[in-house]
Amino acid sequence: MRDGDALSRISPARQDEVGLNEQWARVRARLQAEVGEVEYRTWLKQVALAGVAGDEVTVILPTRFLRDWVNKEYGELITAFWQAENPAIRNVEIRTGTQTRGTAPSLAEASAPVQALAPAAAPAQPARPDSAAPLDQRFTFDTFVVGKPNEFAYACARRVAEAPATPGFNPLFLYGGVGLGKTHLMHAIAWELSNRGNGRAPASVAYMSAEKFMYRFINALRSQSTLEFKNELRSVDVLMIDDLQFLIGKDNTQEEFFHTFNALVDAGKQIVISADKSPSDLSGLEDRLRTRLGCGMVADLHATTFELRYSILEAKAQRAGVEVPAKVLEFLARKITTNNRELEGALNRLVAHANLFNRPLTMETAHEVLHDVLRAHDRKISIQEIQKKVSEHYNIRVSEMSSARRARNIARPRQIAMYLAKQLTSKSLPDIGRHFGDRDHTTVMHAVNRVTELIAQDVAFAEDVDLLRRTLES
Numbered sequence: 001m002r003d004g005d006a007l008s009r010i011s012p013a014r015q016d017e018v019g020l021n022e023q024w025a026r027v028r029a030r031l032q033a034e035v036g037e038v039e040y041r042t043w044l045k046q047v048a049l050a051g052v053a054g055d056e057v058t059v060i061l062p063t064r065f066l067r068d069w070v071n072k073e074y075g076e077l078i079t080a081f082w083q084a085e086n087p088a089i090r091n092v093e094i095r096t097g098t099q100t101r102g103t104a105p106s107l108a109e110a111s112a113p114v115q116a117l118a119p120a121a122a123p124a125q126p127a128r129p130d131s132a133a134p135l136d137q138r139f140t141f142d143t144f145v146v147g148k149p150n151e152f153a154y155a156c157a158r159r160v161a162e163a164p165a166t167p168g169f170n171p172l173f174l175y176g177g178v179g180l181g182k183t184h185l186m187h188a189i190a191w192e193l194s195n196r197g198n199g200r201a202p203a204s205v206a207y208m209s210a211e212k213f214m215y216r217f218i219n220a221l222r223s224q225s226t227l228e229f230k231n232e233l234r235s236v237d238v239l240m241i242d243d244l245q246f247l248i249g250k251d252n253t254q255e256e257f258f259h260t261f262n263a264l265v266d267a268g269k270q271i272v273i274s275a276d277k278s279p280s281d282l283s284g285l286e287d288r289l290r291t292r293l294g295c296g297m298v299a300d301l302h303a304t305t306f307e308l309r310y311s312i313l314e315a316k317a318q319r320a321g322v323e324v325p326a327k328v329l330e331f332l333a334r335k336i337t338t339n340n341r342e343l344e345g346a347l348n349r350l351v352a353h354a355n356l357f358n359r360p361l362t363m364e365t366a367h368e369v370l371h372d373v374l375r376a377h378d379r380k381i382s383i384q385e386i387q388k389k390v391s392e393h394y395n396i397r398v399s400e401m402s403s404a405r406r407a408r409n410i411a412r413p414r415q416i417a418m419y420l421a422k423q424l425t426s427k428s429l430p431d432i433g434r435h436f437g438d439r440d441h442t443t444v445m446h447a448v449n450r451v452t453e454l455i456a457q458d459v460a461f462a463e464d465v466d467l468l469r470r471t472l473e474s
């Protein structure tokens, strides 16, 4: 997008914030006028100004997909409009990121290098040593949905955040399967402790994965700075190590961790650990470490229930400001049962779709957008099962599914069964045809199209098919 020839004579841009915002408002208005309201709302409304550094403007978009699309389709237009506003601008950089304030950055930020501006991280990160990892701003107690499977772990985490290093809660050991919220709870504790009010000073918190701990330790060994590493870690109020199972088989790192652990607990500091198993099941960890890990509070995050999954989806959809019908939430909560990360990922895809196309979400859209995820979670519904259920529903004999009879009361249920076979199984059209009296794949395709049409035209018919689908999926 650079246009070096024409503009190389012009000095770097130094704009005050007001001027910058005004220019940006005019650029947006011109974009809107140029591409029209619908296109603007679909693709460009979410473009936000991140800042100006030298002769380069940086704008940001919330997703990579949007960034790439806007870059490809509108990059030149945005650059041209910026240059028309301000001839000192030579380049417009389009990145992913989110804006935390409604306006452009301050003058000090605007003249800082672009790399420092995007993507914007929201709340200030807590005081922590250099080796600690940043915290995810989304992982707070407010956004954690509590249900039967995680209420105990949540209560323990809350307790530690309110009164760290209370005997009986130190260390706090959180364990459970993949994606059940261990990291979320750890970050929530860290945010809480680092923003403490009521006259209490913010605690210094070091959160890192066990893997990072090991690499930091190895680096310290190499650069002969183990003393600094030890001092750095031992100076914190709270040490959190995520995914401790990574230390299995890493004897030297375990040893170092054991000493750090002891030094901190002896000094009255809080330790929070997460792992995929309980301390007693973490075979491969040294016995003395396992014993110490289990001597505080051990809390299990159990596999989620349908109710918890539904509540998580509901809360996340609400936060995203997108109306998702209860039927769609229920469908996702029934279908994606293994881990909350996948559940959230599926919802995010639906939300992005709804935002992009500005269309309400329906069951059809959910099936369309998430077909790959759903297929992976397929309960392996068989065609025979579908044929049986549909026959029962329409009160016909199962053998009619394969018969040559073309009477409407037989042919329509047969078409519905073919449609459901296409939707709910991963079988190909010829495969499906074979199960229905060796019919040709074009017959199956016709059935799928006909049922799709009828669903769009006839509400009662759509409800009938949906009911059958839900019965089969439950």
Ligand SMILES: Nc1ncnc2c1ncn2[C@@H]1O[C@H](COP(=O)(O)OP(=O)(O)OP(=O)(O)O)[C@@H](O)[C@H]1O
Residues within 6 Å of the ligand: 139, 143, 144, 145, 146, 150, 176, 177, 178, 179, 180, 181, 182, 183, 184, 185, 243, 276, 312, 340, 341, 344
């Ligand atoms: N109870 C919950 N309420 C809201 N969001 C949740 C909940 N449980 C999990 N999540 C979300 O699911 C995703 C995965 O959670 P998290 O990363 O905390 O899992 P984890 O148990 O640490 O997994 P791993 O074993 O892979 O480290 C995150 O986006 C998190 O916000």
